[in-house]
Amino acid sequence: MRGNDVILENLSMRFGDFVAVQPTDLKINAGEFFSILGPSGCGKTTILRMISGFLSPSQGRVIIGDKDMSGIRANARPTALIFQNLALFPLMSVRDNIAFGLEARGIGKKARQDKAQELLSLVALDGHGDKLPTALSGGQRQRVAIARALAVEPSVLLLDEPLSALDLKLRQHMRAELKELQRKTGVTFIYITHDQGEALTMSDRVAVMNKGVVEQVANSDEIYANPATPFVASFVGEQNVFKGKVVAKENGYAILETPLGKMLGQNTQGLNQGDDAILFVRPERLSLQEKPGQQNSLSATLERRDLEGPFVNLHMRAGEHPIAIHITNVDQTHQSLGTEQKLWFAAQDAVVMRPGELASE
Amino acid sequence: MNSLIKSYGKGLTALFVGLTVVWIAALIVLPQISMVDRAFTYEDRGGAAATLSLEIDRAYQEVFQISTSLDDLRAEKEALSSGGSAASQQESVSALDPFATPAPTPSQGVNMLDPFAAPSASGSSNRTAAQIEADEAPLIAKKSELEAKIVTLEAKEKASTDTVGLDTSYSLKNFTEMSSVHLQVFLSTMIYALCVTVMAFALCYPVAYAVATATSKNKIAILMLGLLIPYAINELLRIFAWVMILEKNGVLNAVLDMFGIIDLQVGEGFRFVASNGAVFTVMVYAYVLFMVFPIYNTIDTLDKNQIEAAKDLGASTFRIHWRVVLPHAKPGIAVGAIMTFMLSAGSIAVPEIVGRGLHPDWFSQVIYRRFFEADSWNQGAAYSLTLLLACVVFILFNMAVFRVGIRDIAK
Numbered sequence: 001m002r003g004n005d006v007i008l009e010n011l012s013m014r015f016g017d018f019v020a021v022q023p024t025d026l027k028i029n030a031g032e033f034f035s036i037l038g039p040s041g042c043g044k045t046t047i048l049r050m051i052s053g054f055l056s057p058s059q060g061r062v063i064i065g066d067k068d069m070s071g072i073r074a075n076a077r078p079t080a081l082i083f084q085n086l087a088l089f090p091l092m093s094v095r096d097n098i099a100f101g102l103e104a105r106g107i108g109k110k111a112r113q114d115k116a117q118e119l120l121s122l123v124a125l126d127g128h129g130d131k132l133p134t135a136l137s138g139g140q141r142q143r144v145a146i147a148r149a150l151a152v153e154p155s156v157l158l159l160d161e162p163l164s165a166l167d168l169k170l171r172q173h174m175r176a177e178l179k180e181l182q183r184k185t186g187v188t189f190i191y192i193t194h195d196q197g198e199a200l201t202m203s204d205r206v207a208v209m210n211k212g213v214v215e216q217v218a219n220s221d222e223i224y225a226n227p228a229t230p231f232v233a234s235f236v237g238e239q240n241v242f243k244g245k246v247v248a249k250e251n252g253y254a255i256l257e258t259p260l261g262k263m264l265g266q267n268t269q270g271l272n273q274g275d276d277a278i279l280f281v282r283p284e285r286l287s288l289q290e291k292p293g294q295q296n297s298l299s300a301t302l303e304r305r306d307l308e309g310p311f312v313n314l315h316m317r318a319g320e321h322p323i324a325i326h327i328t329n330v331d332q333t334h335q336s337l338g339t340e341q342k343l344w345f346a347a348q349d350a351v352v353m354r355p356g357e358l359a360s361e
Numbered sequence: 362m363n364s365l366i367k368s369y370g371k372g373l374t375a376l377f378v379g380l381t382v383v384w385i386a387a388l389i390v391l392p393q394i395s396m397v398d399r400a401f402t403y404e405d406r407g408g409a410a411a412t413l414s415l416e417i418d419r420a421y422q423e424v425f426q427i428s429t430s431l432d433d434l435r436a437e438k439e440a441l442s443s444g445g446s447a448a449s450q451q452e453s454v455s456a457l458d459p460f461a462t463p464a465p466t467p468s469q470g471v472n473m474l475d476p477f478a479a480p481s482a483s484g485s486s487n488r489t490a491a492q493i494e495a496d497e498a499p500l501i502a503k504k505s506e507l508e509a510k511i512v513t514l515e516a517k518e519k520a521s522t523d524t525v526g527l528d529t530s531y532s533l534k535n536f537t538e539m540s541s542v543h544l545q546v547f548l549s550t551m552i553y554a555l556c557v558t559v560m561a562f563a564l565c566y567p568v569a570y571a572v573a574t575a576t577s578k579n580k581i582a583i584l585m586l587g588l589l590i591p592y593a594i595n596e597l598l599r600i601f602a603w604v605m606i607l608e609k610n611g612v613l614n615a616v617l618d619m620f621g622i623i624d625l626q627v628g629e630g631f632r633f634v635a636s637n638g639a640v641f642t643v644m645v646y647a648y649v650l651f652m653v654f655p656i657y658n659t660i661d662t663l664d665k666n667q668i669e670a671a672k673d674l675g676a677s678t679f680r681i682h683w684r685v686v687l688p689h690a691k692p693g694i695a696v697g698a699i700m701t702f703m704l705s706a707g708s709i710a711v712p713e714i715v716g717r718g719l720h721p722d723w724f725s726q727v728i729y730r731r732f733f734e735a736d737s738w739n740q741g742a743a744y745s746l747t748l749l750l751a752c753v754v755f756i757l758f759n760m761a762v763f764r765v766g767i768r769d770i771a772k
Contacts, residue, residue, distance in 0.1 A: 052673060075675045087666035091688045100684070101674035152674055 003031035003188035004065030004078065004155035006051060011060035012212075013046050020046040022212040023060060028190060028205075030065075030155075033182045035191040035199040038209035039235070039359065044192045047209075048158050051190065052081045065155060075104075079156045080149035084164060086141055088133040094144050095120070095129035101152035119147040122181075139170045146181065156188045163198060175201050196236050200224065208232045210357065226268070226351075233280045233351065235359035240286065240323050242279040246271050246352070254352045255295075260318050264295045265350030277352050283313070284326040285349035290342040296350065298323070298343040305337065316343070399742035403532040413518050420511045427504045434497050441490050535743030543727055543744070550724035551751060553637070554706035557644045558652075561701045562694065564645060565652040569693075570686065573660035574668070592650050600714050603643040607633035607715070635719035644711045648704045652697035659693030660686060692769040695759050702759075703752045724748055 008026040012019070021043040028034045036044040049055040051062050053074035062069040064078055080101070089097050096103075098119050099112040107115075120129050123143035125136075133141055142162060149157055159178075163171045179202045182189045193199050199206045200220040207217045208231070216228040227233035234241065244258035246267075254267035256279050265279045291297055300316035300323050307313075307329075314325040323343065365374045539547070572584045591599065606612045614623065614630040623629040633639050663686060671681045687694075705711075712723035728748065731741035760766065 054669060054673075073672075074669070075672050075677070079673070081670070081673045083666045083670060085664065085666055087664055087670040089667060089671075089685060092684075100671065100676070103684075104671070104674055104676035104680055148674070 002155060003186050005030040005032075006156055006188060006190065007063040008047070008051075009061050009063065011047070011050060011057050011062060013043070013050060013055060014058045019212055021050075021057075024214050026207065026214060026217065028188060030188055031186045033179065033189045033191065033202055033204045035193060035203040035206045036209055036214075037193055037196060037199040037206050037236070039194055042209045043212040044194075044209050045160060046212075048081070048160055048190065048192050051156070052079050052158050053077045078154055079158055080152055080154035081158045082145050082149050082160065082162045084161045086145040086162065086165075088141060088144055088148070090133055092132075093130050094125065094133060094136070097133060097144055098129075098147045098151050100148060105152070115151060116147075119151055122150070122184075123147045138166050139174060142166065142174055143177075146178075150181075150185065150187070154187060156190060157182075159189060159191045161193050161195075164193075164195070171198075178202060200236070208235060210235070210359075227280075230278055230280075230353050230356035230358055233353065238283050238324055238326075239280045240283060241358065242281075242321070243355070244277060244279065246273055246275045246277050248273060253347055256352060260298055260321055262295060263350065264347040265352040266348060267352050269352070269354055271352060271354060276355050278355055278358075279350050279352050281345050281350040283324040284311075286323070286325045286343050286345050288314075288325070288327065288341055289344050291344045294344060296345050296347060299340055300343055301340050302337050316341070318343075396742045396745060399739045400535055400746045401531050401533065401743075402529050402739050403534040404529050404737075404739055413514060417511060417514050417518065420507050420514065424504060424507050424511070427500050427507070431497065431500055431504070434493050434500075438490060438493055441493075535740050536747065539744070539747075543724075546722045546727050547724045547744075547747065547751075549721060550706060553641070553723070554702050557641055557648070557705040558698050558702045560641060560645045561649050561652040562656075562698065565649060565656055565697065566690075566694075569653050569656035569690075570660055570682075573657050573663070574665065588650065588653055591646075596647060597710060597714070599647060600643055600710055603639075603646065604634060604715060607639050607642075609634075634715055635717045637720065640712055640715050640720050640723075643715050644705050644708060647708070647711060648701045651700040651704060655693040655696040655700070656690055657693070659690040663689045691763045692765045695763040695765050695769075699756050699759055702755050706748060706752060706755075 006026075006028040008024055008028075010023045010025060011021065012023040013021040024047070036047060038044045046055065050057045051064075051069075053069065053072060053076075056070075069077060089100065092100065095113070095116045098116040102112045102115055116129065117126075120126050123146055125140060125143055125147070128136060128140065133144060136144065145162065146157075163174050163178075166174060175198060178189070178191075182202075191199070191202065200223070203220055205217060205219050206223050207214050208223060209215065210231045216223060216232045218226075218228075223232065223236055227236060233239055242256065242258045242260065242263055244256035244263065246254050247257045247262070248255040249267050249271065252267055253264055254271055254277065256263045256265065256277055258279070263279050265281070271277050298318050300318035302314055302316050304315040305312060306315070309329070311326050311328050314327065316323045316325060325343070362374075365377065369377070568584075568588075572581060572588075575581045575584065594602075604611070608614075609630050609632055610625070611633070613633055614625060617623045617631070618625045623631070667685050667689075668681055671685045676684070707725050708723065709725040709729060712720060712726055716723070724744070725748070728741050728744045731737050731744055735741075
């Protein structure tokens with residue numbers, strides 16, 4: 001099996017007056033694990049359906065491996081789709097499910113069975129071939145769906161939130177499995193999800209979408225560390241958000257006047273004095289330290305403490321402004337509720353951006 | 362039962378159960394038992410006892426006719442004695458004749474049943490009265506002869522067997538003595554009903570699939586209305602509507618005439634009615650709804666992603682239906698087929714109205730005639746039972762073929 005690259009050229013989709021996908025250009029590399037991340041209704045599934053051929057784009061085209069897919073129907077494209085609910089055929093055995101694509105291609109029974117057996121081994125389901133899908137567990141069904149899709153040797157595998165029905169433990173386990181399968185097979189994976197954890201852990205690259213627009217395409221680290229827009233910043237991971245006005249800028253940094261005092265952060269978008277701005281700082285970048293005389297010092301009251309296990313969420317309040325802090329479980333100090341504490345963050349850990357839409361919680 | 366009591370209370374539950382028992386007993390079990398009993402009861406219409414009882418019946422009938430004639434004669438005599446005109450007597454005598462002539466039969470007897478017979482023997486001096494007397498005498502003699510015969514016959518009947526009337530006994534003869542014509546009608550009805558079922562399925566499956574997979578709400582509503590509106594009309598009216606279409610001077614021939622294919626003016630025109638095709642068409646139309654809805658219901662529950670998944674895996678339209686949609690719709694198809702088959706096998710209105718006796722008989726028509734024309738209820742019951750059994754066999758066969766259980770059908 002070999003992956004192919006997928007190129008979206010000026011691709012857009014409208015349903016009546018509603019624009020589901022704004023004109024989009026995107027290149028997904030051969031053999032890449034590519035995720036499209038966004039809230040529900042952002043158009044990510046529409047893009048997937050246009051790539052798979054179930055929807056014809058209003059405009060633009062999909063090119064898979066140098067071949068224009070316009071006018072080619074879903075059943076003739078080199079793609080295979082894994083549905084959110086898996087859509088396994090409940091009345092066929094696991095083996096017949098996996099062999100269905102081969103059967104549809106008119107491949108002989110013996111060859112089908114061999115291939116199905118091979119795939120059963122690939123997804124570690126030897127011995128389950130004669131069962132009905134309903135007799136399997138959630139994770140096993142998941143693997144059947146993947147095997148069924150891989151049986152037709154697609155060059156692009158499209159996955160539509162396939163892990164969303166699984167419980168947390170299994171989901172985390174399946175992430176590793178999917179990644180491993182992708183590496184083993186070399187097929188291009190296009191993975192649709194609203195779960196940033198899935199996108200960040202598995203993907204080579206992630207596209208973050210909102211309201212039909214791809215806001216940023218980058219690898220996981222880049223997305224997390226250097227979000228391009230307020231939406232990406234607030235959608236991926238948690239953020240403390242401070243709104244204010246730029247009062248000064250120097251050496252790539254900007255000083256913001258906020259209700260909580262002056263704050264300093266990286267001026268990546270080149271804002272000028274007098275511009276409205278938002279400053280983002282991640283909860284784990286805040287520390288319970290007192291740095292007298294330094295900028296970006298705050299004082300806040302601890303209102304709630306949530307133990308997540310490896311780390312602790314502290315919910316604090318500075319005046320009316322809620323502030324979230326993550327600290328690791330090893331350095332728990334000064335955590336009595338109701339006490340006023342000093343906080344501080346480094347200027348290079350904060351990003352100043354032009355105001356824009358934030359992801360709603 | 363407990364859940365019923367919990368949700369409705371003891372009183373209502375008792376009412377429900379009571380009504381259900383009454384319903385099952387009075388409307389299902391008892392009529393069925395009576396029918397089965399009749400079906401297995403054989404009336405021997407050719408045996409010695411039957412001949413005997415027929416003879417007795419016939420004798421009684423003759424006695425009755427003779428006594429009415431005697432009554433008439435006596436009335437005439439009384440009219441004479443009170444001074445009636447000769448013309449009127451003459452008239453009444455000649456009017457009597459047709460009644461009197463069938464009376465003289467080989468057997469003769471004494472009428473013990475007629476109290477007026479004895480006084481009528483007293484004579485009258487009138488010429489016409491004498492004539493009447495002459496008519497009366499042989500009648501009275503015949504009557505007493507007949508009555509004597511009835512006594513001996515009844516004694517004979519009593520001696521030979523204790524049963525009165527026809528010789529009835531439990532046997533399979535009502536079934537085994539089905540004439541070859543009736544058997545042929547039965548078999549062809551089964552085949553016809555099967556044809557109707559297959560045609561209804563061929564018509565309904567695409568429709569049901571289209572409705573079930575329609576995405577727009579309006580489209581579904583329109584399709585549903587289109588299916589339901591014809592069924593707001595009485596079945597007979599729907600059948601007659603088809604007669605209007607298929608009649609020789611009907612709509613279909615008029616349309617053909619319009620296109621110049623035939624010329625109604627010179628009497629051309631197809632006789633569409635009273636053909637297999639017409640009966641099948643009307644029947645499919647009459648029962649199509651019973652096929653559409655079960656199939657629609659099952660396809661509606663199919664996860665549409667499965668259709669897309671199959672398509673995505675490269676399956677052709679045929680394969681999608683053969684491997685994904687049809688297997689899922691099996692219970693619905695089974696239910697639809699059973700209902701359509703039973704309705705069409707038992708249909709009487711369609712073959713009667715559309716067939717006009719020119720179309721080969723439907724078995725239900727034979728049953729009707731057994732009951733109400735041949736006056737052979739036992740044979741009619743046996744034929745009905747045969748039809749019922751054939752339908753049950755069809756149901757079981759269907760369940761085996763589609764591999765569905767009662768539970769799936771109930772769904």
